[in-house]
Amino acid sequence: MIESFLASWDLFHQTYLAGWLIALLLSLVGVFVVARDQIFIGIAISQASTLGIALGMGVGSWMDLHDVAWLSSDAFLSGMAVAFAMLAALLTARRSEAGGESHEAITGWVFLLCASLSILLVAHSPHGLDEIQRLLSSSLIGATNRDVWTFAGLSGCTILTLGIAHRRLLLFAMDPPMAAAVGMRVSWWAAGAALWLGLVIGLSMRVSGMLYTFGILVLPALVAKNLCREVRILFLISPVIALSVGTIGFVLANHYDYPPAQMTVALLSGLLIVAWLYQQRIIAR
Amino acid sequence: MPPQKAILTAESLALGYGRRTVLQDLNLEIRQGEFWFCLGPNGEGKTTLLRTILGSIQPQAGTLWLHDALVSRARIGFVPQRCDLNPALPTTVREFVRLGAVGAQIPRRDQRSNLAWALDRVGLQHLAPQSYWALSGGQRQRALVARALVRRPQLLLLDEPTNGLDLPAAETLLQCLDDLYRQDHVSLLFITHDVAMAARYGTHAILLHAGKAVAGPMPMVLTSHHLAQTYGATVDISRDASGRVTVHVASSGALS
Numbered sequence: 001m002i003e004s005f006l007a008s009w010d011l012f013h014q015t016y017l018a019g020w021l022i023a024l025l026l027s028l029v030g031v032f033v034v035a036r037d038q039i040f041i042g043i044a045i046s047q048a049s050t051l052g053i054a055l056g057m058g059v060g061s062w063m064d065l066h067d068v069a070w071l072s073s074d075a076f077l078s079g080m081a082v083a084f085a086m087l088a089a090l091l092t093a094r095r096s097e098a099g100g101e102s103h104e105a106i107t108g109w110v111f112l113l114c115a116s117l118s119i120l121l122v123a124h125s126p127h128g129l130d131e132i133q134r135l136l137s138s139s140l141i142g143a144t145n146r147d148v149w150t151f152a153g154l155s156g157c158t159i160l161t162l163g164i165a166h167r168r169l170l171l172f173a174m175d176p177p178m179a180a181a182v183g184m185r186v187s188w189w190a191a192g193a194a195l196w197l198g199l200v201i202g203l204s205m206r207v208s209g210m211l212y213t214f215g216i217l218v219l220p221a222l223v224a225k226n227l228c229r230e231v232r233i234l235f236l237i238s239p240v241i242a243l244s245v246g247t248i249g250f251v252l253a254n255h256y257d258y259p260p261a262q263m264t265v266a267l268l269s270g271l272l273i274v275a276w277l278y279q280q281r282i283i284a285r
Numbered sequence: 286m287p288p289q290k291a292i293l294t295a296e297s298l299a300l301g302y303g304r305r306t307v308l309q310d311l312n313l314e315i316r317q318g319e320f321w322f323c324l325g326p327n328g329e330g331k332t333t334l335l336r337t338i339l340g341s342i343q344p345q346a347g348t349l350w351l352h353d354a355l356v357s358r359a360r361i362g363f364v365p366q367r368c369d370l371n372p373a374l375p376t377t378v379r380e381f382v383r384l385g386a387v388g389a390q391i392p393r394r395d396q397r398s399n400l401a402w403a404l405d406r407v408g409l410q411h412l413a414p415q416s417y418w419a420l421s422g423g424q425r426q427r428a429l430v431a432r433a434l435v436r437r438p439q440l441l442l443l444d445e446p447t448n449g450l451d452l453p454a455a456e457t458l459l460q461c462l463d464d465l466y467r468q469d470h471v472s473l474l475f476i477t478h479d480v481a482m483a484a485r486y487g488t489h490a491i492l493l494h495a496g497k498a499v500a501g502p503m504p505m506v507l508t509s510h511h512l513a514q515t516y517g518a519t520v521d522i523s524r525d526a527s528g529r530v531t532v533h534v535a536s537s538g539a540l541s
Contacts (some may be wrong), residue, residue, distance in 0.1 A: 035373045171387045175370055178432075181339055181363040182388040225373070229416065230380040 004253045018143030019260060020243055021151035022204050023216050027242035028158050029200055030221040031234045032193060035173040040094045040104065042217045044111040045085045045198060050135050051114040052084030054121045055078050057128045078206045085200030085205065088114065093194035117123055135209045140261050147207045154200055159214040162235060170231055208261060215265035216242055219272060226275035245271060287319035292355060292439055292472055293338065300333045307333050307346060311498045313491065318470035320462070322483035322503075323514060325379035325493030331476045334491075338474070339363060342461065354439055358506050359389045362433030364443040368425070378404070378428055379413040385432035403434035406469070407461050423454025427461060434465075441465070443475045447482070461485055481532040483507065484522050488524065 009016070033042050056079075060071040092107045122128030162169065170178045172189045179250035180186045185251055204213040224234045250265030291314050296313040308330035325332050336342045337349065340358050354360045362385070362404055368374070383400055391399060404410040407427040412420065420428060426446050433441055443462070447455040463486055465471045477483060483490055483503070490506040492499045494515040499506050512520035521533040 035371065037373065105341055147450075165388050167384065171384045174367060174374060174376070174384065177365060177369065178363070178384070179366070180341060181365070182385075183340065183358050184388065223417060225375060229375050230377050231374055 001255045005254045008254050014143045015140045017217050019140045019144045023238050023242035024245040025215045027220040027238040031238050032173050040107050043087045043214050046210045046214050047111050047114040047199045048088030048203040049081040049085035051118040052080035054118040056080035058121050081206045082202030085202030089194035089198035093190050126200045140208050147240045148272040212261035219268035223275045224273050226279040259280040291316050292352040294350040296348045299345040301345050313500045319472050319488050320473045321465045321489045322487040323476045329493035360439045360508045362436050362438030362441040364429050364433045364446050366445045376417045381417045382431045385435040389436040399435050403431040407431045440472045
């Protein structure tokens, strides 16, 4: 099994490397999403970036600009995905205000609006509809060297930021009122976190699609949460889980000829059940 | 005992939000090792005063002077009424308390000793490795105090920390605070609605009513006259030789 995986390296090494680096990056960012109890935000942002890609694909044909090459370039579509993801992240990052609309309602609205519009916009374009379906169902095949370097850079930045400011980030994620009381500008931190979340989800969506992006964002952190006793340990365990399961998923997918993204997410979902059982056993003791 | 140094002085301070003034002409001097209580009906500016000291709100007028060590707020501790931690998040008492040091710029070598000292002060050292969620309500409040103490504060601000606690838990918490100002000379500013608690434990009080404040030593502030003005009822406070405090309210009899 491992030999056949190694044999496939020449052909799929960019897919594997991009998948692992996305797993490393999103499993770290996912700890904040889980710590702030904003899991649904992840899928709303993913859906918003799908809308950005759908708009990017449609704009050339609607404006009759078929000759403008950059409108169909990967960079433009990635930019649209990131822009919409960031916009959605900022919109959903707002805290619920007394008497106002709840945070969950706004997140739900963003998800539903983006989900419906992204299909409507490309409904009469067979190629566009295929692309949206591919994004929703997830495929890591097609990752390029540039994707690998992009996610390596983003992972490096995330690890560096965590190394420098992990306590501030922890306090901000766990107890924002206290963070404000000790002098942290919570609204700035919230905006920064939302923009970073939008950036990494937007870029990941373009390369790996919604299922892998959302799955790898929340599942490793949720598994780690059930295994760890302290939040700071989640930053170590969550990426270890993501990378380990990612590797196993890729090996199995290669051996049995299944798509690697779906295999990895299915394994992580199964692992979460094991983690829940472990947690129940600990509580029972 | 010689007079301690002043750590906070307010002169003709006016506080509020936007154009709305909540509190005006506040004059106050808090010295090291004093236990202040801030009392008054809801909406009179108690929390606004705390937020101003914490630097979240700028005064509308007047002067708020803080001792050099407090200007950066690194040596000010804050204990909120409750903590809105995500209950699904795993955390130990030790990790929870350690978070209080954020922004205090404590040298690495002192962080461990500060943590041990803070947990010891509130009697939770033996529970440090335990899950925060396994603590009782009273222990969680003490963990909140420890989280503020880990900064080694000179001034500790407490926003109704005994709310929702049963009597023994509240008593244990207050005993911790009593030790803090007597033994460690930490100045305390405690917001509460409990006049009896203030009279029993405090050295000084601020009484807020109708946008005005009366502040000073406890016997000069908690007088029947001031209390009647504030609460609109005849309130008498008596203290026996053992230190037991009784608060009588004319309409409903003895409170405590």
